[in-house]
Amino acid sequence: MAQRPGLRDVPAEPGRFRLGLRVLRDWRPTFPRFRALARAMLTSFVVLAATLWLLPGVNASGLVALLWLVALVTGVGALLRPLLLVLATVLGGLGALLLGIVVQAIILYVALRLNPAGGGTGFEVAFAASWIAIALAAVVNWVVDAGTDDTFVLESMRLMSRVRRSNPRPADHDRDGMIIVQLDGVSAPLLRWAVRAGNLPNMGRWLRDGTHRMASFHTGVPATTPAVQAGILYGDVRQVPAFRWYEKAERRLMVTNRPRDAAEIERRLSTGRGLLRDGGVSISNVFPGDAETCLLTVSRAALPGPSSAGYVSFMTFGLARAIVLGFGEIMKELWQSRQQRRRDVQPRIRRGGYYLLLRPATNVLLRDLNVSLIAEQMAKGAPVVYCDFVDYDEVAHHAGPARHEALHSLEGLDRVVGILHRLAEDASRNYHLVLLSDHGQAQGATFRQRHGERVEDVVERLVQRAGTEAPTGPARSSTAPVEQWGPVNALLTEAANRSGPTAAATRAATRKRSEGGEVTLGPADGGPDTDGDPESVVVASGNLAMVYLPRLPGKATKEQLDAAYPGLVEDLASHPGVGVLVVDGEAGPVAHGSRGRHRLSDGVVEGEDPLLPYGPKARADLLRHQGMDHVGDLVLISPVDAATEDVAAYEELVGSHGGLGGWQTEAMVLHPGAWSRETEEFDGPDSVHRQLLIWLEKLGVRPPELAGDEAPMLPGTAVAAPAFPDAATATRSDRR
16 A cells, blocks of 8 residues: 655755745645634634623624624734743743633733723633633534544644744754654553454554554563563663562662652663663653653653743643643543442442542643644654653543543544644654553452452551561551552642742642652652651552561561561462462572462472463563562462453552553554564563664664674664555645
């Protein structure tokens, strides 16, 4: 099938002349632009008419008066928007966000004050009118666009045009680039099923046309975002044994979504040779991968500043739309959770509280902001961009990974992919799109729902019963589901540590949830680091839990545990909420079950094999996990149901990941079909890291990796793959 030519196939003109042609193209009148303008005028007329009819204090009666007011608002907006954009650029950070909340009100207020029939309209009336107008416009545009994102795409294209005009074109703008989109939590089996069902038109079309291929990606243990990103971005899978862990020597609880902890982990991981070095960009990730530009990255707690045109443009002109759609997301969540309760869908958890704010934040605001930031970087010609979209993962945790709420979020991610496809046509490089996930999810009733108590309660009781000495301190635990708060806390932490009025307002608003300058919204996660040694520490990541006994130095062996806590290993292994317990011994690590054990070093099994329900890779996964830094003295994994593949999360989440069982370790990589790969199935995130490096080297995005003083010979030549799949007859004007 014929493919859309990449930028390298377009005849080259001299730099100044070509730039001039691009500017003319951006501004020349075309039928789609006249159509978009006419539709915008009609939408404005309908919206303003309804708004003025609803609100008292605004006088505009008759068709002529309404037409005049529409023209006045349009003209004032055309004059004020550039000035407000400059002001937002100067303010940056939360200043741009606050301006975005009132920008529409300012435009409407000025227009109404200039209107001879406007009367004495106050700003409070204009503010209310502006938000009613925004809500009505969102509804009207959704109906007119048949639920598509055409309006958002057009605004993103205008952003890219502004960025190109204000930034000199890079010397290598005609070369290839790569956009890596992480679909957080999407398992390979689920994606295949959704494609076959026809629910993902963009990804499905690419796979059916052969422009892209999909490979399975086995994450191993732990199947969690920080661990997998450490492997993909740095090629190092040893430093992150779970989403959170306890370090005995430092008596410190490490939680990867806390900016200060993520920064420390980044220091351990970084060698200066990460995946995103040489001009790469990290957006909404846990770690930057040695990127030069970091936006919304947890370890940098980076709130984009005035230099980020994508952030400023979104906050000034896209925030209002996101707030309205986010409110709709809250209403949808209330309805869907009520339906679950009325139908008595099982398993389920309570879906309220903080989650009512997190769902619109992840599924609307952060998603649209990510797209704007990627669009800016494509216009600038960044060689490689890596961005994490957490939409599906967040909903799947609370609703269930295969339920319609989560699948609807996955469909939204497919629309995001389609948007990036369209924006790539205006990019400053010949971009290739790679999609990957960091893990899947498994479903099931939680440990607490099944057994009536938390896993830390069980551990504390058994430790106290088995201990041969008086307890050294209270038990500590970290099992609250807090993973999703990472991006939000990173933004607020960075904002609070700046100077100026917006930083002061942030500090005042979050003072009760701040410690040492770090904002920690969401459920409590074990409190501050402890003084002295607790008797036991339990941390959970999905259906993986790690138990630390600080009384025993270093990583305790089975023999040491039997001496200090006789019977503890056997008691825990026989609990119905524990499927496998792993502990080191004189002969190496051993996986214990209620009726047998499996020696991981050589595969010798005594009694019933406890690893049998977890699949053929369980032994290798657990053996590799035991070799990681700061693994618990005891590692617990909940049972997996042989019939349904349900697991019991040690956190209060109906959809979980982190351990073994179900689809949580089955991620995916979707890449251009003409690209060769080293293996049919990737085993471990470090193998994905190596493959991405090879692709980047072949594209010429980064130089070959050095092995000592010599560069390895790379097979093949530069890949001549299509940048994005497209119909052979589609044109840029048709797409607009």
